[in-house]
Structure formats: C-alpha cells, structure tokens
Amino acid sequence: MAFLDIKQISKRFGTHTVVHDIDISIERGEFVTFLGPSGCGKTTVLRMIAGFEAPTTGAIHVGGHDITQQSPQKRGIGIVFQNYALFPNLNVEQNIGFGLKVRKLPRHDIAAKVAEVMKLVELTGKEAHYPHELSGGQRQRVALARALVVEPKILLLDEPLSALDARIRKNLREQIRDIQRRLQLTTVFVTHDQEEALTLSDRIYVMNQGRVEQHGSAEEIYTRPETEFVARFMGNYNLLKAAEAHQLLGMHIDGHMAIRPESIHVLATGSHELGTFEGVIRRHQLLGGVIRYQVESRGVQLLVDRLNRNAADLMPVGTSVRLQIHGDDMRVVR
Amino acid sequence: MKRTTSRIGAWVAIIVGSAYFLLPLAATFLFSLKMRRDALSFDAYKVVLTDPQFQATFSYSTLMAVLTIVTGILLVVPTAYWIQLKLPRLRGLVEFITLLPLVIPAIVIVFGYLKMYNSSALLPLTAHERSTDLLLVASYVTLSLPYLYRSIDTGLRAVDVRGLTEAAQSLGAGWGEILLRVIFPNVKSAILSGAFLTFAVVIGEFTMASLLNRPAFGPYLQLIGANRAYEPSALAIIAFLVTWASMGLIQVFAHNGRAKPKTA
Numbered sequence A: 001m002a003f004l005d006i007k008q009i010s011k012r013f014g015t016h017t018v019v020h021d022i023d024i025s026i027e028r029g030e031f032v033t034f035l036g037p038s039g040c041g042k043t044t045v046l047r048m049i050a051g052f053e054a055p056t057t058g059a060i061h062v063g064g065h066d067i068t069q070q071s072p073q074k075r076g077i078g079i080v081f082q083n084y085a086l087f088p089n090l091n092v093e094q095n096i097g098f099g100l101k102v103r104k105l106p107r108h109d110i111a112a113k114v115a116e117v118m119k120l121v122e123l124t125g126k127e128a129h130y131p132h133e134l135s136g137g138q139r140q141r142v143a144l145a146r147a148l149v150v151e152p153k154i155l156l157l158d159e160p161l162s163a164l165d166a167r168i169r170k171n172l173r174e175q176i177r178d179i180q181r182r183l184q185l186t187t188v189f190v191t192h193d194q195e196e197a198l199t200l201s202d203r204i205y206v207m208n209q210g211r212v213e214q215h216g217s218a219e220e221i222y223t224r225p226e227t228e229f230v231a232r233f234m235g236n237y238n239l240l241k242a243a244e245a246h247q248l249l250g251m252h253i254d255g256h257m258a259i260r261p262e263s264i265h266v267l268a269t270g271s272h273e274l275g276t277f278e279g280v281i282r283r284h285q286l287l288g289g290v291i292r293y294q295v296e297s298r299g300v301q302l303l304v305d306r307l308n309r310n311a312a313d314l315m316p317v318g319t320s321v322r323l324q325i326h327g328d329d330m331r332v333v334r
Numbered sequence B: 001m002k003r004t005t006s007r008i009g010a011w012v013a014i015i016v017g018s019a020y021f022l023l024p025l026a027a028t029f030l031f032s033l034k035m036r037r038d039a040l041s042f043d044a045y046k047v048v049l050t051d052p053q054f055q056a057t058f059s060y061s062t063l064m065a066v067l068t069i070v071t072g073i074l075l076v077v078p079t080a081y082w083i084q085l086k087l088p089r090l091r092g093l094v095e096f097i098t099l100l101p102l103v104i105p106a107i108v109i110v111f112g113y114l115k116m117y118n119s120s121a122l123l124p125l126t127a128h129e130r131s132t133d134l135l136l137v138a139s140y141v142t143l144s145l146p147y148l149y150r151s152i153d154t155g156l157r158a159v160d161v162r163g164l165t166e167a168a169q170s171l172g173a174g175w176g177e178i179l180l181r182v183i184f185p186n187v188k189s190a191i192l193s194g195a196f197l198t199f200a201v202v203i204g205e206f207t208m209a210s211l212l213n214r215p216a217f218g219p220y221l222q223l224i225g226a227n228r229a230y231e232p233s234a235l236a237i238i239a240f241l242v243t244w245a246s247m248g249l250i251q252v253f254a255h256n257g258r259a260k261p262k263t264a
C-alpha cells in the first residue's frame, strides 16, 4: 500500500458530482502534481486530503491508517493556499511559529525551529514584518515555512505560484522542489500549468472533469499521452482526426493521431526515402531557440518545430519541404 | 452660477443642521453654569459629581455596561463567525433577529421578562437583586444586539474567515484556539467599536432599569430631572460627553484598524 492511498473517492455537491471515483497512490517522499484545467476538481481532491471536505464515497489512507473521518487538526497534513492565508495580526515569526505554539512547545524551541525554517526559505531578517509589508513571493515563503515548521506528513500546495509574476514563480518553484528533495517530503502540488507540472513532478495525475485521465512520470505524460485530452493539454501536439491520418499517412485508425511538432523531421529536398511526404510552408513563428512552421501537406495542416541555430536556417513561406515521421513518434489516442 | 447656489444651499443646510443640534446643547451648557446667581460657575457639576447617588448609579451602570459588553462579545463573535463559516444561508435570518430589538419597544421586552421571571415563575430571577442584575444584563445584551452584531459581522466580512480557519486547522489548532488566536484579534477594532456603542446605549438606559427596579444611571437622571433645576443640565452635559467620548474612541479604533490592512 502506498503512503498516501486514495481509494475510489468521489464528491458530490448537491446533485452535482465534481469528483468521480478517483484512485490515487503516492509513495513516501514523492512529488506528485495534479494537473488539469480550471474546475476539473483538483482543489476539491486536495481539500478532501486535508480534511476540509468529506468525500461522498471512498476512503483516504495515510501510512496505512484510514484518515477519512479524521478532523483536519489531527491529520498532520500541511497546506499552502494560492492566496497565502497568512494571519494578518501576526508578524512573520509569529505566523511561522503558530503551529508550534498551538502544540505548546517551549518558547525557545519554537524560536529555534522558526529560525531554522526561515533560513530554509530565505526569509531571515523579516521576522518582525507583518504580512501586508511583504511582497507576494515573500508571503508565499512565509506560508510555506509555516506549513513546513510543524513537520507535516504530507505537504499540499494548491496553485501556490499562480498569484506571482513569472520570474518569481520560476525562482520559487525551484526552491520548493529543492526543499522538498532535501526534506524528502511527500508533496502534492496542484496546478493548471503544464510546464510547471513537467519541470517539478516525479509523477503527474492529469485530471479532467472530475476524473483522472492519465497518470505517470512527467516524461511518460509528455511523450506518451493516452487520450486526446492529455495530448491537447500537454502542449502543441498535432492531433489528426482519423480521416486526416488516412489522408496524410494512409493509415486507418480509431480516435486521433497525436504527433509532437519536434518529432517531425524535415529532410533535404530531393530525398525520396520511403514513408516521406511533400509539404509547403504556410507560416512560421519564432519561439526563441525553436522555429515553429505551419506546413500544409496533402490538405492537412501540421506544426513542425526545428531548432533555430542561425538565421540561414529559416525557411521562407512557400518553400517546399519533405517531411518524415517515425512510426514510434505517432501515437493513436482515445 | 449654478454651482455657487448649490454650495450656498449646502452651507445653509449645514448651518441650520448644526444649529439644530448645537443651540440646545449650548443653552443647556450655559444653563448648567448658572447655579450661582451672580456669576457663571461649575457648581452644578460639583454638586452632581459629589452626590453619592450619582457615583453609585454611574458605577452600577458602568458595571452593567461592562458585563453586557463581555457577555455580548462572547455571544456574538462565535455566532457571527460560525454563521459566516458554516451557515452563510442563515445570515439574513440572523440579521433580522438581531434587528428585532430596534423594532420591539423595550417596554414590551421588559414586560415579557416580568411575566416570565417574576417571583412566582419557574425561574424567579426577579426575586433577588443579583439575579435581577443578571436579567438586566441579559436585557441589555438584547438591546445592544443590533449594534454589536452589525459591527462584528462587518468586521468579519473584511477577513478571509474561511482561509484563516483552514490554515489554522491544518496547523493543528482547535476551535477555541482559532477563535482566540485568529478570529478575535482580527476583528478587534470591530469588537471595540461595537463595545463603545453598547456602552453608550447602556449607560443612560432607562426603561429596563426602571421597570426592573435597579439603581442605574438612567433612572437617576430621570429622578434628578424631575426634582432639581440646574443639576439635570449638568448631568445631561456629562452624559453627552460620555456618549461622545465613546463615539470618539470608536473613531480612533476604527482608524487604527484601517491602518493595518486586514487582508494578507
């Protein structure tokens, strides 16, 4: 049995079922992300783990114990919210020490632990500041420190970075991952940002409309999507309908064909290898290190990525190209 | 042209309004200084302030006010908190109930009490002085409910009650600790303004105290007013000052509360 084991939980609000019989298992020390669009039920699952909502059906086990009926106070599960939820009447030090004070630790123990965790999140020197005197990134560090200092069994992070601007977001997410590795902390991270999920996670659960679409390592999810939804959500997959796949590749499939733009090869013109096909460049777009071409081939539009090594690499609109896709780069998805 | 007339209109309104309030006050004040035939003096104040009955009734009412405030806060803060957190649909109903004391005359309420708790009733609260005091405090809590509930509810709305509660819960805090360490401190200025308003309401209250036959400041005011010439004016000014001091303190605390933003 995994450390955090969620069995067949569902959640109904009134007549509206927002989580449908989800199974999730997370090992000790793992960093797992729930990834999905807004409203797919990520927060609801997280709140059930934390104990703020009771599942309509199903059970949650932590370390082999059924905690489904346990109150949030007793679970020892830390949570960091998107909007920080710091106590406005307490300064940074008191905010972080709150959980220890509630546990009635001696004052000098509290001070020592708070100082240690403040160093960990790089807040030393801000002890006496009040939440309204801090930047968003600093507030979220306080929230993180406050959750960490009580040494939770599991740390839950509900879109902790989405209220921050891009640079601070990247910085803080590296830091979160770093701390998580150092403390070997079992962590569940919620986001709707696939890049965030891919860079941070050991494993990802992709959610859609209250169900888990697919779960696996970041590489698996990115390179081997199983459903059309996952392929669409994970990035710029070319998704060909059955008819288009037949038109372009002469293949008969059920569902969709998913092809990543970077796995389509552009060959020197004049090459007539087997399994290649002609196309014409219709548009291009510079994405920093990559140029994304829109190529039309046999009436099908394809996105093709090529490395942008130097200016001479750019192929102008109207150029005829020969494309090749290897068999293992074509994925049939539901 | 139009702007000047509207500005003149506004000034006229302000002057008339101020005169309406200030002239009687000024006249009362002036009258209260005329106890000595030949000169203006604070003699009336000296008489009033050294009257043992004044001291007794004023202290009694102050004590009742403090008890009312403490009871009211202990009753209202958890209630308003719980409604906001768990029963937001009941908010309208509760608000309506807390407003009832403004609609139902105090005399009706106190007659109800006398019927319910008289010395031959099941719970004969009026049989002893101390238990009548309890009844009086209870009635004052009722009277101050509209003010106390409103200001505390407004204060709570400015705070992320649910987020803070859940953060505290996940850190291991129980309900008592959440109320004491998280909710109370964050609605402190709202509680204080409710408290001063309550004080202002209770300190001069007449109906309840008089009909429950308690030695409060309100009935004393009435007694002096009916029997003396200059002292009532002095008392009126004193009561007025006490009330306005309460209001002033509300402003001070409301302002301090605003200086520290409640969201984080």
Ligand SMILES: Nc1ncnc2c1ncn2[C@@H]1O[C@H](COP(=O)(O)OP(=O)(O)OP(=O)(O)O)[C@@H](O)[C@H]1O
Pocket (backbone or CB within 6 Å): A013, A018, A036, A037, A038, A039, A040, A041, A042, A043, A044, A045, A192
């Ligand atoms: N207390 C509630 N009462 C009724 N419906 C709710 C409640 N909480 C959530 N829902 C509904 O459940 C669904 C899932 O909500 P949830 O907050 O879990 O989504 P989410 O994946 O976290 O979305 P987001 O990325 O926008 O935060 C939504 O349709 C939402 O309206």
Ligand SMILES: [Mg+2]
Pocket (backbone or CB within 6 Å): A042, A043, A044, A158
């Ligand atoms: Mg959410």
